[in-house]
Amino acid sequence: MSVVVVGSVAFDTITSPSGSVKDILGGAATYFALAASYFTPVRVVAVVGEDFGPEQEKVFKDHGIDTRGIEHASGKTFRWGGSYIDNLNEAKTNFTDLNVFQSFQPRIPQEYQDTEFLFLANIQPTLQADVRRKMNGVRLTGCDTMNYWITGARKELAETLKLVDVLLINDTETKMLAGETNLPRAAHKVLAMGPKALVIKHGEYGATIFFREGAFGIGHHPFRAPALPIEEVKDPTGAGDSFAGGFMGYLASQKQVNREVLKRALFYGGVMGSFAVERFGTERLQSLTREEINARFQVFRELTHLE
């Protein structure tokens, strides 16, 4: 099964303790699409400017990613600048030039309408809801959001959450969304807002999936995937989107979504996130093999596996 991702394609300028890069291909939809492409066919809905040329297009094409949903607008592509000097876990935003992304109105190509899996990357919640409503045949919708929308567009976000199956956010976002500092209690409050499952990404500690009672017919015991302790974190940008790509891509590649498949998806999410941070931008995600992915999946599995 294929998966559609709706989100940003961007040029990023990043500084980390490992160095600096300028105007490299990034954006949530890019990281997601590359990560998911190792598992299943991927289709992108995004907007780019005139500075997005054959070189960038080739990155998607080389991974068989369908770019018919990438709209080419006049103007410049979204640009973001961030640095991780004091804290590798949180970017300090240096600049955000929305450019063509400012008036982004996602258009779903007719050819995408048979897609069964949809991922709404971190964009304005009303746009997320619009896309979800336009994709009637979708079987499972994943969704990301961020503090900016949780505080600034809470009502709109609440409407969107009623339309999604799996929400993927981090610890801080979960607590902020729920207004509750205890993580499991916060998780239950978020699940009461609509999603069947909530994936909380803990960064270097892995991720936990909480289920609404009876969701997917699998009971409600949470499941946790550990993360690999990584010695060389070059650039954390896109780790969460790569996680989502691994998670959704693996789900879409399976015949059914049951507890065991969701557990494995959580591990594959962690695997793809851990690869993403090893190099600047999408460099590592562009050059992976399925064998490397499988090998790291085994390492993650053995990290907590008791005989």
Place this chain on the structure above:
Amino acid sequence: MSVVVVGSVAFDTITSPSGSVKDILGGAATYFALAASYFTPVRVVAVVGEDFGPEQEKVFKDHGIDTRGIEHASGKTFRWGGSYIDNLNEAKTNFTDLNVFQSFQPRIPQEYQDTEFLFLANIQPTLQADVRRKMNGVRLTGCDTMNYWITGARKELAETLKLVDVLLINDTETKMLAGETNLPRAAHKVLAMGPKALVIKHGEYGATIFFREGAFGIGHHPFRAPALPIEEVKDPTGAGDSFAGGFMGYLASQKQVNREVLKRALFYGGVMGSFAVERFGTERLQSLTREEINARFQVFRELTHLE
């Protein structure tokens, strides 16, 4: 095999969002001893004052804990007051009255000399080293420390670290001790200071054990135990010492210390820590059954177990 713990016995006054308690039995050695007592015979070396009476003694005796190493000095027992109002993960210390603990000189009863497992709870590093040197027959020594000694007694701590097998500390302490913010790199730096293994406690995210190359004859791949997401954290006091008690107690109960045993010990550490925080003070640790411990071990195991 029995385990000796050297550390504090105290009366704690604690405030958390769940309430307040005054002058309840606490101290690192107390939490450790109770947690370890479910796995193996435990012997305590500590000092108490005249306010430590039959009621407190009974808590140890009821769990078959050997208290011949608890010295009764004239004066008051160590008292600590702390609160967790804004942050359940870190206590704000309200007062520390060292009392008889100020001049604590650990004395090891002759009857303890055949003990093979030793845990040096968080006390002055020179005292820890003295105890270790006095216990010649010891096969495995575990050790705790804290920021106060890492910054204030670094040289003394470095000497102690050469004498211990397993150091159990948290993320912040590891990074501070190593002078390195990347956790796996910090872990390797700490291992180079002496310990064969380093257990890093991540609080609600579990714990990771890093091994020095060739230590215990088991290679050097780290292993991680997840923690259960806990909805009701009443009082985090003693969680780390209870973790150490479960870890060391389980190790001491096994015929040999190999990779699989160390992995299971890490899980049992997490299990005992998770029980400790469910009630104020040592209340939950006093009332456990081995069946409850085994059941939670299974829950922890299933939390990350793939078919």
